[in-house]
Each structure stands twice: as C-alpha cells, then as structure tokens.
Amino acid sequence: MTNRYVGSSGHGLKIRGAKHFIDEVDESRKVTNEVHRILTTQYNGAGSVFHDDTSTTQNQNLQTIVNYHNKQARDLDWSIHFNAASVTDAPRGVEVLYYDMRDLSAKVSAAISKVSGLKDRGPKQRNELYFLKNTYKPAILIEVCFVDSEADVALYHKNFNAICAAIAEVLAAHLGYTKKKEEVKEAQAKVMLNDNKSIPAVIIDGRTHVQVREIAELLGLKVVYNNESKITKLYEVK
Template sequence: MVNKYVASSGHALKVRGAHGFIDEVNEARRVVNEVDKILKTEYNGDGYVFHDNTSTSQSQNLRTLTNFHNSKNRRLDLSVHFNASASSSATGVEVLHYGGHTGIASKLSKAMAKALGITNRGQKVRKDLYVLKNTNRPALLLEVCFVSSKKDADAYKRNFDKLCHSIADFVADYLGYTKKKSSTTVATAGNTETFYKKGAQLGLYRVIKPCSTYSGVDFTQADKLQSLKVGTAFTVTDIVKFGNKYRFKLKNGEYVSAKRVYLEKV
C-alpha cells in the first residue's frame, strides 16, 4: 500500500507570500524540509517535498503546486503556510481543510499550538482554497502562526524544532510510521555538545577543518558564499541558535557553522 506524503511550501520563490517579522515563503520551506527530514531519519517515513521555484503568477503557482501533489501516489497532502493580519495582535495556529477532515485537522492544530505555546485557533473548513479544492484529499493546509505578530514569530523561532516534531509526529501517526530504533535521540542530545553555544567566547577563531560561509543561518546551497581554508582566522560577533544547531555570525555579516570540529578559539 502506498504510504507516502507530499509536503509543499505555500506560494513560490518569485510569487512571495506574506512578510512581517518573518518571511512566509522562507519559513514554510524550512518547516517542510525539516519535517521531511524527521520523517525520513527518525521514522521509517517516505514522501515527497516540493517548493515552487518557477512560477511567476499566482494562478501558475497554484496550478504548479496542485499538479505536483496530484502527480504522486500518496495518502496525505500537506501545504505549509504562515498567516498574516493587519492587526498585530492576531495570533495562533490554524489548520485548514476542504471538509471531512475535522478530526485530523483539529488534532494537528492542537499539537502545533502546544509546541509553539501560542493560541490554538483550531481547524477550519475552506472550500475556496485552490490547493485544498483540487488535490485528492485528505489535504491539510497549515497556517503555522502569524508573520505579522512579533509574539508568534518569536515563539516560532524559539520552538522551531518542537514545532517540526509535532507535525512529523502527527504525520507518522496518521500514516503508521514507526520510530527507528537508532541512536537518533542520543545523537541529537550529543549534537548540542558538539557546538559552541550561546555564552561561548566571541572574538577571533581559526579554521581547523575546511568549511563554508553563508548569507543566512539555514545554510542552503544558494546562500553559500565562500570556502574557508584551514588556518583562516576571523572575528565572531555573535552566536545564533538555529533549530538544534548553532551558527557563528562573523564581523562581515556572514554565517559559519559553530561546530567545534571546524573552529578553535585563537
């Protein structure tokens, strides 16, 4: 039996979504990628991820997203969005569906709200949304939180890992995936020990293993700036937490991994 999911990020690279304290398109991509990673590494899950990098109009974007979902054999569609409001006090998580999926939509919304520590706005039936209307259901559209709310954006940044795990756990439960009996939890716990963390000394560091700098903290291939050779020294001005990882912010504004294997304090 087909037991896969399709998860896509809302909107497109060239047809941007909402922007506020955080950017919808960028963050939706991060959430989709992280959830997919958890399902494939911590669970025996399998599925497809899609980000629209080509569309130049909203109608093209909606068709492109929907076509991708429908082109795959799967049992669950997830579309990840972030909400926005003119009112800066609007807050919370919502999960939208076309109808008939109140139970799972409620369950997911509740789990995400708990992970973020913000209001659970709950499930909502939406007949007007193209992706929900035109995909073979069940399809759930996640409105993670409000990009227009500083409180939501902060909660999201702080609880990114918890949030992605809450979504992955929901998908795993729904599709019947089981946790791998690996040392994942041990490795995760060990991970944070391998980084220089907040509170570590700032200032001059030297490269002890080749690594790269990036323009953003999520280290996508597109954000890659320069390769650092062993022996290169640079000034660290800040340590930034990203999920369960840490990044050094350099004096020139670029980011590099704060993993201890790459760098030593001079």
C-alpha cells in the same frame, strides 16, 4: 505497503506570500523540509516535498503546486503556510485548514499549540481554497502562525524544532509510521600513553571506551578480575 505523503511550501520563490517580521515563503520552506527530514529519518516515513521555484503568477503557482501533488502516488497532501492579518504585538496563533480532514487538522493545530505556546485557533473548513479543492487526495493546509504578530513570531523562532517535531508526530501517527530505533554512533579511536604506546578504543555516543585490562596494563597496573562479583581490581605494582 507504506503510506506516502506529499508536502509543499506555500507560494513560490518568484511569487511571494505574506511578509512582515518573517517571510512566509522562506519559513514555509524551512518547516516543510524539516518535517520531511524528521518523517524520513526519525520515522519510517516515505514521501516527497515540493517548492515552486518557477511560477511568476498566482494562478500558475497554485496550479504548479497542485499538479506536483496530483502526479505522485500518495495518501496525504499537506502544505505549510504562514498567516497574516494586521501588524500587532499580540498573539494570534496556529490554525489548520481542511476540505474534509477535520480530525487530523484539529490534532495538528493542537499539537503545534501544545509544544510552542501558540494559541490554538483550531481546524477551519475552507472548501474553496484552490489547494484543498484541487488536490484529489486528503489534504490539510497548516498556517503555522501569523507573520505580522510579534508574539507569534517570537514563539515560532523559539520553538521551531518542537513545532516541526509535533507536526511530524501527528502526520506519522495518521500515516501509520513508527519511530526508528536511535542509531548508536560508533567510531574507531585510539588511546595513547606518552605519544608512543597505544591501545585501540571505540567511541560510542560521544564517549571513548577502552578495555580496562588494556588500559591497566598500559599503565603498568596489575589486573585481577572476579567473574562472580564482576569486580575488576587494579593494583599498583610496587
């Protein structure tokens, strides 16, 4: 059976988190959704994500998020947050908080740091945090970067896709997901000569393909194909 996860973004629509150069709630939602998208489209992952749109107090918000997690059948809980300390242009970095998932936290923090250049602050045990303490499955809380560090925010913006891909890659490895084969996109198309003669074509990965014999004959060329050498010779008919 496939391992499942539940992801959530920190805080809520009406009970906001940290805010300076960027807004924690807005960015946490983007990262959560993108990691979920990658896990379910590029990997054979399964799970769900949650954003709290209703709570109006801190306690209600924490309980609402944890209740959602605890109601799902799952093997891992993860939550996306952004850190804050004091306004600075200096880099501060990424860290991952855990109750007992130290190894996974270290891997996620290192992976984000590697692809983004964010300083790797590493795993930090925080047993008292409501989310980590009250989700009864293994849980990690990712603090992607500091909203009040100008250097962090610049690295985050520049490397958003790579950061989400790195988180997904580590979670996928932990949950035993494998990458899906790239889908070859194909579409039917048509090649036309002087708006009146046409031959069927197919678009594969953004390139239009036709059979060489069909296009040659459409252009009035003679086709000689050698099956042994695999050479197709075209001759202008004089």
